[in-house]
Amino acid sequence: MPKRGYHHGNLKQALVEAALKLIEEKGPAGFTVAEAAKLAGVTPAAVYRHFHGREALIAEVALQGHRIFGDLLEHAYANGKPSALAAFEATGRAYLAFARKFPGHYMAMFESGLSIQAHPELGAAADRSRAVLERAAEALSENIPADRRPPAAMFASHVWAMSHGVVELFARGAPGAQAPFPPEDLLEAGIGIYLRGLGLIKPDD
Amino acid sequence: MPKRGYHHGNLKQALVEAALKLIEEKGPAGFTVAEAAKLAGVTPAAVYRHFHGREALIAEVALQGHRIFGDLLEHAYANGKPSALAAFEATGRAYLAFARKFPGHYMAMFESGLSIQAHPELGAAADRSRAVLERAAEALSENIPADRRPPAAMFASHVWAMSHGVVELFARGAPGAQAPFPPEDLLEAGIGIYLRGLGLIKPDD
DNA sequence: TGTACATCAGTGAACGCGCGTTCACTGATGTAC
DNA sequence: TGTACATCAGTGAACGCGCGTTCACTGATGTAC
Numbered sequence: 404m405p406k407r408g409y410h411h412g413n414l415k416q417a418l419v420e421a422a423l424k425l426i427e428e429k430g431p432a433g434f435t436v437a438e439a440a441k442l443a444g445v446t447p448a449a450v451y452r453h454f455h456g457r458e459a460l461i462a463e464v465a466l467q468g469h470r471i472f473g474d475l476l477e478h479a480y481a482n483g484k485p486s487a488l489a490a491f492e493a494t495g496r497a498y499l500a501f502a503r504k505f506p507g508h509y510m511a512m513f514e515s516g517l518s519i520q521a522h523p524e525l526g527a528a529a530d531r532s533r534a535v536l537e538r539a540a541e542a543l544s545e546n547i548p549a550d551r552r553p554p555a556a557m558f559a560s561h562v563w564a565m566s567h568g569v570v571e572l573f574a575r576g577a578p579g580a581q582a583p584f585p586p587e588d589l590l591e592a593g594i595g596i597y598l599r600g601l602g603l604i605k606p607d608d
Numbered sequence: 609m610p611k612r613g614y615h616h617g618n619l620k621q622a623l624v625e626a627a628l629k630l631i632e633e634k635g636p637a638g639f640t641v642a643e644a645a646k647l648a649g650v651t652p653a654a655v656y657r658h659f660h661g662r663e664a665l666i667a668e669v670a671l672q673g674h675r676i677f678g679d680l681l682e683h684a685y686a687n688g689k690p691s692a693l694a695a696f697e698a699t700g701r702a703y704l705a706f707a708r709k710f711p712g713h714y715m716a717m718f719e720s721g722l723s724i725q726a727h728p729e730l731g732a733a734a735d736r737s738r739a740v741l742e743r744a745a746e747a748l749s750e751n752i753p754a755d756r757r758p759p760a761a762m763f764a765s766h767v768w769a770m771s772h773g774v775v776e777l778f779a780r781g782a783p784g785a786q787a788p789f790p791p792e793d794l795l796e797a798g799i800g801i802y803l804r805g806l807g808l809i810k811p812d813d
Numbered sequence: 814t815g816t817a818c819a820t821c822a823g824t825g826a827a828c829g830c831g832c833g834t835t836c837a838c839t840g841a842t843g844t845a846c
Numbered sequence: 847t848g849t850a851c852a853t854c855a856g857t858g859a860a861c862g863c864g865c866g867t868t869c870a871c872t873g874a875t876g877t878a879c
Contacts, residue, residue: 409823409874430721432637436866446824447866453822457866513776514719516635553797556788560778561770561798567777568769571718583761592758593766593802600805614841614856641833651857652833658855662833 415453417443422464423507431461431515461515462522468508469528475501476535487542488603491562494539495594498566499587502574513567536563546603558601565593620658622648627669628712636666636720666720667727673713674733680706681740692747693808696767699744700799703771704792707779718772741768751808763806770798 411417421442425434436457440447454460479497483490502509511517512529519526540555540562547553569590573582582589598604616622626647630639641662645652659665684702688695707714716722717734724731745760745767752758779791788794803809 409872410821411823414822432721435864437864448825448868449823451867516637553801557794557797558801560774560788560794561801564773564777564794564798565766565770566773568771568773569765571776572769572772573765583765589762589765589769592762593769596758596763596766596805597798597802598805600801600803614839615854616856619855640831642831653835653858654856656834 411443411445411449414443414445414449418445418450418453418460419464419467422460423511426461426464426510426515427507431510434461436460458517458521461511462517462525464508465511465515465517465525466522466528468505468512469525469532471505471508472501472512473528473531473535476532480535480539483539487539487546488598491539491543491598492591492594494536495562495566495590496587498563499570499574499590502570509570533559533563543601543603547601551602553601558597561597562594565597566590569593616648616650616654619648619650619654623650623655623658623665624668624672627665628716631666631669631715631720632712636715639666641665663722663726666716667722667730669713670716670720670722670730671727671733673710673717674730674737676710676713677706677717678733678737678740681737685740685744688744692744692751693803696744696748696803697796697799699741700767700771700795701792703768704775704779704795707775714775738764738768748806748808752806756807758806763802766802767799770802771795774798 418439421439422434424442425438436450437447439460440450450460454463475497476494479493480490483493517525519529536559537556540559544552544555544558569586573584573589574586595604623644626644627639629647630643641655642652644665645655655665659668680702681699684698685695688698722730724734741764742761745764749757749760749763774791774795778789778794789797800809
């Protein structure tokens with residue numbers, strides 16, 4: 404608890420964490436600079452020593468989120484190897500795990516409406532995550548007969564889309580009331596069926 | 609253009625349409641009562657003759673959206689029959705078509721953070737849409753051997769999730785920069801592969 | 814080790830703004846006789 | 847058909863609030879000699 408009077412020590416990260424907490428609680432739209440500052444035990448003006456403004460703070464949260472997300476996917480992928488199939492499935496699961504474990508980051512990344520143009524670092528960080536997913540898809544696709552092999556980027560997108568959809572629709576208090584199934588099971592089953600459709604899982608397995 | 613002086617004529621609906629336009633432009637968070645009133649050519653206070661407040665206006669937009677959405681799904685389903693497969697695929701396509709054609713409604717429904725508890729009519733309207741999807745799934749599932757038939761509600765959820773994910777990630781300016789594929793193609797292919805995985809499309813088709 | 818000084822990271826007060834909402838009001842419309 | 851009156855759907859001014867941001871400032875820290 405190194406709150407040594409006048410100087411905070413590591414205010415920048417403290418503000419990021421305060422923002423994170425607030426975003427979790429009220430969403431990216433409900434988050435305010437003043438509250439984040441208060442939560443970090445500091446005057447609102449102090450925020451401007453470390454960020455250009457409100458949006459820059461949210462962008463930093465999103466950026467850290469993308470980094471964590473990328474790492475998580477990477478580890479999942481690496482641990483899933485050497486089986487391409489297991490590696491691919493692991494990355495799918497990692498998606499949901501991330502959304503669950505880092506809801507604030509997730510919201511800042513996907514629900515804050517940050518413009519990618521205005522924050523190029525974000526785009527770069529997001530590309531990295533996507534690259535992991537695509538690498539996993541690429542490895543998998545070598546098991547598909549070449550003549551009926553869809554582009555790896557395409558089925559990476561499919562898995563990403565289904566994962567995202569499950570998170571948004573069923574893993575939160577969202578619109579469809581409560582989930583009809585545990586989101587993890589739903590996603591697992593969905594990806595399983597999808598992979599069977601690709602001919603990567605035997606029909607009787 | 610029945611703008612007859614003092615009395616507006618149909619202000620309620622005019623406000624809904626103004627809200628729609630604003631939500632399309634700046635998202636549900638950027639929408640304000642004052643601007644909607646201005647756009648409808650009316651004083652902010654007039655809004656309160658028709659709605660309890662800001663949230664009630666958004667809720668009305670979302671409600672109308674759910675109705676349109678339900679109708680659209682229903683028509684798609686009916687037109688797709690008698691083939692259960694065609695009907696199911698048609699409802700999937702209708703999802704994306706709705707998101708494209710009614711972006712304001714879509715955002716109000718799925719991205720505004722409206723609490724279902726606070727607006728039970730919304731829950732009911734959403735249930736109706738889901739019911740269509742589940743009916744389509746139910747019909748389809750009769751073609752699957754009973755012993756390996758997943759619950760219809762489950763694969764309705766899968767299709768819903770993938771559709772929603774495609775919309776959020778690839779059909780808007782969203783996080784992953786621009787789409788690697790046209791969203792319609794992406795979704796069509798994704799659902800195709802998924803249905804093959806269910807054994808509903810022959811592997812060589 | 815001690816002092817002078819530059820730099821840094823905060824404070825505190827203030828700003829202008831636009832928001833959602835309220836209130837007493839008034840002009841327009843519709844109805845009863 | 848004409849008048850009196852109730853109801854309705856707007857106005858316009860005002861409110862209190864919290865926001866993001868700025869500014870001149872000051873206390874704390876670190877460095878040079």
